[in-house]
Amino acid sequence: MKTTFLFYGFGAEYVLHSLYEELLKRGEACIEIDALTTLDSRRLIKRLTAKPVVLLTSAHLLLDRKSFTDFYPTKSKFYSVLEIISLIKPLKTFFFPHDLTEPLIEYEEKYLNQLDLFLSPGEPFTTIFSQYVMTEEVGWIKYKKNNSRPKKPNRSKQKNAIWFLSDFIIYINMGKVAAYEFLSPILSQGISMKLPLWESSEEFEKYFIEKGVKMYPARENAIELIQNHDITITNGLSSIIAESYYLGKTTVNIKERSHYGNKLSHLENQFPDLIFYENIVDFTLSEVPKKMRKPTLKPFDMKKTIELITKL
Amino acid sequence: MSDTNLIKKYLRPFYRRTSKRMFKFLKLDELMDMLLQINHRAFTIEEELQKLKKIQAATNLILSGQDSYQNELYRKYEIAPLEIFDLSTAIAGESKSEIDIINFIDRTGLDFANKTVTIIGGNSDLYAHILQKKGAKKIHRIESNPQISKDIEENNVSFIYPLNLGKASREHCDILLIPSASWTTLLSSRSFAGFGSFVKESIILQSRVNSQTSYSSSLEPAIFDDDGRLSLNDNYLRRQLHLSGFVEVECIYTEGVYIDNYFDLKVTKFNQLNGFTIIKKNRRPTKDQLLKIKDSTEKIYIGRKLPSKKYLS
Known part of the structure; x- marks a missing residue:
């Protein structure tokens, strides 16, 4: 049976669309779920039970419907990432953080060992999280290689x-x-x-x-x-x-x-x-003083990421 | 009018009025009260200090092995048993019958085949032997070492001073087993020595808890039972397990007199925004007059990393 790649996230915190498109182009079976725009994503997920699935997510691991709707009322019915893992037992689970300032929020670190691979945007996260889960550095998912060349620097005195x-x-x-x-x-x-x-x-x-x-x-x-x-x-x-x-x-x-x-x-x-x-x-x-430092953010390495997630 | 009469008539009332105003103005009464209070507190601190010195001395004797917790002397100090009993028990090693050990593993109902298991405490090789028979892939034991400064590694058993466990290097495992209630008491207030991040599936532990807390209990850490030992509140233990990375916690077995296992149905679930919530309640307790607030009993708890399928939201 062909493996299905399940892409899962919440609204603006879902950052995996480019990766989904790339895998589709390569002829892989992919399902993309934005839990907030899909009215009943539970139905779709239940259908995947007992099928070979690779889960790719950028969602908070513990965010379930109860905790979400207490703060942001929504009619959408969805599972948390941990619930999906429990339900469909994916062959592999990959996690991409959607926030570079705070890749993991409180308590999430303790559940990192439920993942198979943490795709890290760079240091210090690659080393810190490697204590709990295997990590691979793939650059920042929102930083595409084609936009790594900025326009000519602004030489006028006026700052923009x-x-x-x-x-x-x-x-x-x-x-x-x-x-x-x-x-x-x-x-x-x-x-x-x-x-x-x-x-x-x-x-x-x-x-x-x-x-x-x-x-x-x-x-x-x-x-x-x-x-x-x-x-x-x-x-x-x-x-x-x-x-x-x-x-x-x-x-x-x-x-x-x-x-x-x-x-x-x-x-x-x-x-x-x-x-x-x-x-x-x-x-x-x-x-405002200009404080120029050497850029350290690495662009997203699509090729390496595809290799990692399709290597089963 | 004589001089005396003159003083009586004019000067004395004037003096009285003025002195009264002066006293009021200088707030002498309030200052006096405060001085008395300070004095009283100094006495209380002195008393507490003396009590603590005695506790420290008692602790030193117990930990050095020259005395034991069984000495009646230590039960007279209410604060003395705080952790001393558990620390000395963990160091000396709890002894349980072979039947109890086998029952403990069986009651968990878990499948150990092909699992890596870490056992903390228990003071018996029998746990490892049973798990091996049940197909466990790899077993690592951690036992106590009375010496703080020296960790020993022997035949897949690490000997570590109980309170230093958080500083030791931890290995990843599928299941963590803590079959000793004393180890549980020591580790629960210390975030289970950080083991939560290294356990993949579940934690199983034996804990001394208040008999009545299966119905409702405080988030306060503990009460003291009739024997002066720490006895954890059910909700406190659950919270500690949830905060250590176990999303679902259930109590699976109760031992002890006057306890009906029928009531141990409570299952709690954790989410980071709302804390933990009860998803399966206990039945209403029977009004058993024999059950006292200071009765404690030992129960087995299971904390799971992933929610069980039957309790999905």
């Missing part, structure tokens, strides 16, 4: 900056008009913006464009945008912090209205050159 807005739910609740008013002290300095892919992002984009802000579509590749700007602005905890930092760019983090949980000190230790601003009004683009 982009803000990758996180904690978007706060601004959705605020409404687009109030959100613009709140963010305008930074946006009025000629700074462009990219919103996360969310239900309301298009509506916000339109309104911000009307207000004269240069907006990049939410679907656009973040790595390319980081490479083409001098300064990356972030807020709260997001993968963009690590992506920009490891690409050697000046990275700023705005603390106002941001949620860090208990991870702020972790952020300060992991990224010592990260520039923090307490309030939006404190930020002045001309005063």
Whole structure:
């Protein structure tokens, strides 16, 4: 019986689409499930019981329907990764982190030994997690080789900056008009913006464009945008912090209205050159120092990854 | 009017009024109260210090092997048994009958064929022998070593000081077995020495728990039973197991008087956002007057890495 490759994830935390497409091109049997957009993914998964399946996931291991719906109500019915492993007993399970700043969240480390391979974006994770599970370094999945060549560096004195807005739910609740008013002290300095892919992002984009802000579509590749700007602005905890930092760019983090949980000190230790601003009004683009470092982020090695996951 | 009368009439009331105001203004009464309280606390600290010194001395005697926990002297101090009983038992090695050992393995109902198993404590080679007969692929034993400074490795048995287990190198295994309640008590408050990340399938342990906690129990770590030993609360033990990487925990067997195994049905499940929840409840307990709050009993718990198919969300 032919092996089925099951790609599984949740909304914006699903980062395996390019890999799914590549395996399809090679004639493999693949199923792609975004647990949030598929109304009843349980039915699809139950059908895979007793079949040879290779599971590839970028989802949090313990995130089950109960814990998810308590915070984000959804009608979708789905299983957690651990439940899928218990149910279909895959031949192999591969895990790709979807967040470079925090590849694993609290308690997940203890379940790493349920995986067969942790596909690591790079150090220090390759070594740290190898205590619990086999690890292989394949680069950062959102960093494609074809976007590893940035546009010509900006030689003009004027710095160009982009803000990758996180904690978007706060601004959705605020409404687009109030959100613009709140963010305008930074946006009025000629700074462009990219919103996360969310239900309301298009509506916000339109309104911000009307207000004269240069907006990049939410679907656009973040790595390319980081490479083409001098300064990356972030807020709260997001993968963009690590992506920009490891690409050697000046990275700023705005603390106002941001949620860090208990991870702020972790952020300060992991990224010592990260520039923090307490309030939006404190930020002045001309005063942000340029801190160029050698880029250390490696592009995703598709060939190596395909070899690893098809080697059974 | 004489001088005395003059003082009585004018000066004394003035003095009284002024001194009263002065006392009130300087808050002398409050300061006096505070001084008394400080004095009282100093006495209490002194008493506690003396008690701790005695406990320390008792601990030293027990750990050096010159005395034993059985000495009535140590039962007089309520705090003295805190871990001393379990530490000294783990070091001396618990002795169980061969039948008890065989029953313990059988009651787990697990399939050990082709599994790698690590056994912590138990003080008997019989556990390994039984597992070998049941087809276990590889068995590694960890027993206690009374010497803190020296770990010994002998014929696939590591001898380690119990409280140093977290610093020792750990091997990956399918099943972790802790057949000694004293080892469980020591390790449960120490995140099972980090073994949770190295166990692939399940942990099986014997634990001394409060008899009544199978129905409802506190998240507080422990109570003391009538013999002055630590007895874990059921919910506390479950939480420690869940936080150590076991998504599902069930109690599978109860031993002891006045305990009806029928009631041990409780199964709990963990998720990182909501903590643990009860997915299968115990039946209502019978009103047994003989069951006291300080009765403890030994139970077998199983923690699983993956949720069982019958308890999927």
